[in-house]
Amino acid sequence: MYCSCSRLAAGGRIYRLPFACHGYASCWRRFSFWRKRGALKLVWQEVLLILDKQGKLDLSLGNLDGSLVQSPKFQGTGFSKKHKRTGTNISLVTEKQGLPLANVLAKGNRHDIVSAEATVKKIRVGAKRRLAELNADKGYDSAAFRRNLRKRGIKTNIPERKYKHRRKLGRKPRYNKTQFKFRAFAERTNAWLKYFYFRKLRYRWERKKCMFQAMVDLACLLICLRRVEI
Numbered sequence: 001m002y003c004s005c006s007r008l009a010a011g012g013r014i015y016r017l018p019f020a021c022h023g024y025a026s027c028w029r030r031f032s033f034w035r036k037r038g039a040l041k042l043v044w045q046e047v048l049l050i051l052d053k054q055g056k057l058d059l060s061l062g063n064l065d066g067s068l069v070q071s072p073k074f075q076g077t078g079f080s081k082k083h084k085r086t087g088t089n090i091s092l093v094t095e096k097q098g099l100p101l102a103n104v105l106a107k108g109n110r111h112d113i114v115s116a117e118a119t120v121k122k123i124r125v126g127a128k129r130r131l132a133e134l135n136a137d138k139g140y141d142s143a144a145f146r147r148n149l150r151k152r153g154i155k156t157n158i159p160e161r162k163y164k165h166r167r168k169l170g171r172k173p174r175y176n177k178t179q180f181k182f183r184a185f186a187e188r189t190n191a192w193l194k195y196f197y198f199r200k201l202r203y204r205w206e207r208k209k210c211m212f213q214a215m216v217d218l219a220c221l222l223i224c225l226r227r228v229e230i
Contacts, residue, residue, distance in 0.1 A: 035214040044221040047228060048101065049126045056227055058096035061179060062131035063186035064119065064140065066091045066112040067194060071204030076212075078109030088204055090193070090216060091115040093123065093134075098185030099227060100220040101125065105213050112139045117148055130154055135183040146173065193219050 034040055051057045070087040071077050079086045087108040093101050102122035106115040116136070123129060133155040141161045149156055157179050160172065194202050198219045206212040 031214065032211070035210060040214055040217045040221060044217060044224065045124050047221060047224045048099075048124075050228055051099065051224060052125050052128070054229055056097075057099065057125060059125065059128060060132045061096040061182055062101070062120075062123075062134045063094045063096070063098070063183045064091070064116060064134055064136040065094075065183065065186035065190060066115075066139075067190040068108055069194065069201060069204050074204065074207045074209075076105060076107060076209035077204075078107030080108040083108070088209070088212065089115070090190070091119045092186060092190060092193075093119050093131075094186045094189050095131075096182055096185070098189045099224055100189055103216055103220060105209060105216070113142050113145060116140055116145060120149065120152075120154070133157055133179070135180055135186075137183065141173075189223065192223060197223070 048057065052059075067090050068080055068083050068085070068087045069090060070083075070085050073086055077086050077088050080089075085108075089106045089108050089110060089112070091104045091106060091112060093103070095101055102119055102124070104115045104119045104122065120131070120134065123131065130152055131154055134149060134157065136156070136158045138159050138161050141158050146156050146158070156174065157176055158173065159175050159180065192198070193216070200215060201219060204212055206215065
């Protein structure tokens with residue numbers, strides 16, 4: 001585990017590990033073993049359950065945001081016309097204060113709304129499976145997305161896009177500027193993942209999508225583990 005955390009924090013290729021670690025082949029083999037058994041996600045869910053019992057998880061409001069990680073043309077990548085680069089999109093949902101709850105990887109050329117509903121459905125905090133309300137930016141302004149969340153009992157707080165030829169009939173979607181400010185915590189968590197704490201996620205070197213997904217899960221696990229009181 002020390003080898004995987006060192007690689008996640010320092011970044012770079014797997015063969016550039018500290019001398020205190022084992023061989024890079026052993027680190028890769030053990031990390032792949034944990035991924036296949038689903039150990040990282042199970043531990044992440046257990047840490048979230050501990051935080052919920054300690055009263056440090058606020059599921060009354062959630063934040064949804066996406067972030068692109070640049071990479072070569074590996075498995076699960078695509079060219080993003082918005083960012084003018086090839087990469088993998090990380091769709092991340094956090095609780096009110098920014099602790100990550102779930103994430104989904106998608107190709108860089110896919111819109112954020114494509115993986116939004118799948119990200120919200122992956123929330124698991126003990127017996128709890130949903131948020132009371134969800135914050136998201138204008139990229140998630142979709143009638144179908146709002147309708148599907150409403151069926152699950154989740155309120156939406158998403159600003160409306162300003163279309164030139166949009167119909168003005170009907171009631172406008174609910175939007176609260178004060179609660180929308182909490183979405184900045186999701187952007188802060190994305191900055192933790194890519195720039196501040198885990199340099200490995202700034203640029204993707206894993207050829208397999210499943211290995212990069214395991215790296216993202218490990219980073220989210222470490223962020224939540226910092227908040228646990230022993």
